Amino acid sequence: MAGLVTTFGAGAMTNSIPEIRDAEFLFVIGSNTSEAHPIIAMEMKRAVARGATMVVADPRRIWMTTIADRHLMLRPGTDVWLLNAMANVIISEGLTDPEFIERNTEQFEDVVAAVAEYTPEQAEIITGVPAEDIRRTARQYATTEKAGIYYTLGITEHSHGTDNVYALSNLVLMTGHLGKPSAGLNPLRGQNNVQGANDAGASPVFYPGYQRVDDPAAQAKYEQLWGTKLSPEPGMNLNVMMKAVGDQIRGLFVMGEDILLSEPNVKRLEEGMNGLEFLVLQDLFLNETARFADVILPAACFVEKDGTFTNSDRRVQLVRKGVEPPPGALADWEILKRLANAVGMSWSYEHPREIYREMAQSVPNFAGISHERISERNDGLQWPCLDDEHPGTKFLHEGGVLRGKGQFQAVQYRPSYELADDDYSLLLSTGRTLYHYNAATQTRRAPGLHAKQPEPFIEIHPKDARRRGIAHGDWVSVTTRRGQVECRAIVSRQVRRGCIWMPLHYAEARANLLTVDAGDPVTQTAEYKVCAAEVVKLRDGDGANTFPGSFYAAGGPGVVATPAE
């Protein structure tokens, strides 16, 4: 997020989802697209079917690797090595776009100097990806006109997540793959409205529309709009805030999230929660966090209220109320309005469209967007949208980089916060699956989704399993320096040797008991993707077929015999 704002001047997909089908080269990194974003995966499949080349960089074998031309199965946490080595190849083979660099960017020299030592041969030793594969990928990327990069949390959920984004931005800028259809840098957002929440200013450093809280002009604008004095001190990031709970943070308001299920290093957080003086929770269901709440306010869900979500491609779309909430529950906006009035404000919004209007008039990029306009279209409105006549923007940076000049950011590899060692000899990554969604408070209440993946599990490589006497389907205990959970073992070559992978959806095996809360120095996003762990067998499995169907089916690509390592 912050990474892209720094390099390009806007933190969002530079292209639109419908442009993906026309891409000629797709570089998919740290994105289990078919499970996390099935519809985007459909567009990618369509591009591949039309002859596009796809390269997937991921420590795991995932569905997308089965249709990719090449799978770069890198060691977790070594992305910067891989990406810098690609930059090295592009520069040393003269495949850059000098004209674009000259006209639209600054600080290219820094990157040239920084990547000089990242030769593909060295990269092979560290990432485990053959040098020749790195070369070929770099060449194809640089020389294909419509070449797009797509990434998700596999890139950002690291203690060096921002570096990863910088390294990707460098590739884009040096090859001029920006400001064109189907060629750009595209973060795929995990949740329906991550983009929108950022856009709306739910951020400790930004007012709506990425206007900094420590910029006096922005402060003055919002002081006038809201009729009150405002603080110019940037606030705490979520990760910092969670570490400060019970300490500097004594009162907490939480809307629509189960922080105890979704925040890293939850043991520490639970201790902190005991030191809270007051906790207000607003949600659909009683969740784990509710144990600590002083007040719980029942909220309406998305089919019971009006409003907008902004998706990954900056598309503002309407959420329309179809039914009334259960008696006693209220829409979140209504609760917030009444809470504000209870602390002395006088908010008078009658409908979310008035709230949107207030926000849009304070952000030039949203000024042309309104509920009224969106309701007349069937494809939403993509920001920037400058006035009532503006058609919205399909791809960014068309007439030059938004920030003025694209900013190259030289980065050096930093190892992940915690690496495997003698006591914890495996690297644990966590992630999402197709059938569940984050804390799964909604999906686990869907019988079919539950039937498909009812139990928590880890994936472990056959060799690692054999050394520990673990058979497919056995129950195992997974331990890290922070905690321990029990789950089933799926013995599969989907993971690299020395690596294990676990979904984070299960309350009875909370992956966040295990993960570290080391944060990226810029975004503070926690490192969910790498930590050291050990696995021990607990008892035999009962032979149950835990993962019927799909990727895991016998004979399916997930457990199909692949060349032994």
Add this chain to the structure above:
Amino acid sequence: MSDDGDSTITVNGKAVALEPNDTLLSAARRAGATIPTLCHDERLKPVGACRSCLVEVEGQRRLVPSCLTKAEPGASVVTDNARIRRHQSVLMALYLADNVDAAATDDTADASELHELAEHVGAPLDWPRLETIREQRSIDRNPYIEFRADRCISCARCTRYCDEVESVSAITLAGRGSATTIATADQVSLMDSTCEMCGGCIAVCPTGAMTEKRPLLQLLKPATQLKKVRTTCNYCGVGCQLDLNVDEAANEGRGQVVKITSPEPGTMPNDGNLCVKGRFAYNFVDHEDRLTTPLIRNADGSYREAPWDEALAYAAKGLLGVKERHGADALGFVSSSRCTMEENYLVQKLARAAFGTNNCHQCAAT
């Protein structure tokens, strides 16, 4: 005929400019002609399986399938005349003879395009019924999708969708002639196949042969009695457009979402496609665990129900108390990427304007 023959065709006497990759069907539709189709879907390669889109082309003796035929410049096409109508009506009568009564299709997820079309072309409904010989997969323990062989017309929209769009090829056409059916490999349950439960096969099926399982549809009224509400999915960041199908009288008049359907192809960003979560994971809406009253914690840790005004006053007092004792920056506001733009805007406004702190962040800051 226009002398601009290399870039136009004539449809029912009217000239239409050609666009790249035009078929007779796409060009004729642009010219305003109504041509019935069953096996056609814009997202799929045309196969010409159902024969309902036949048209007359000048200089050709037989009727040709318009969905499959490339529009050659200069062609002259007729889409509606006695011969074509006779063809349509006989074809539909044949389909119906090997299918179920119109009334029986009321219980499926969507109106049957086949039966609507038959009515539209005035097909005779009194032809003798055939006993269907298409193999029905025995009970499939997958939770969502049911295949009813007696309604299938082998148009292969479902299998082509599964193949070309979802790319998992879980289902396939099997058997020959009037025994042709839709099968999984070895007729296993969809649960044990490569199926990802996207439900696309249900959405594209024109007859209700692929449909949602009966338990999901228990409360379902005929499609005409449901209200469709277009909205945005609340799961991932793609922001698929979907249609809530609402039974307005249910739940004591509050209304109930009884199913979710996908909009027309071409509706962006999802082009009418959905994934398993968007299409099927809505049971939580009516789940008995939903909170329906504010709760305040008692001194002993138990909760008591409280009216809204009391709960809000209590929440306000609690948060203001922390601010008084420790300063505004001792408060933290966690907002949600699951909630709307407007709600996120209000949370940060609440933190900043009402309490005076910038300690406000959405959960999922990536």
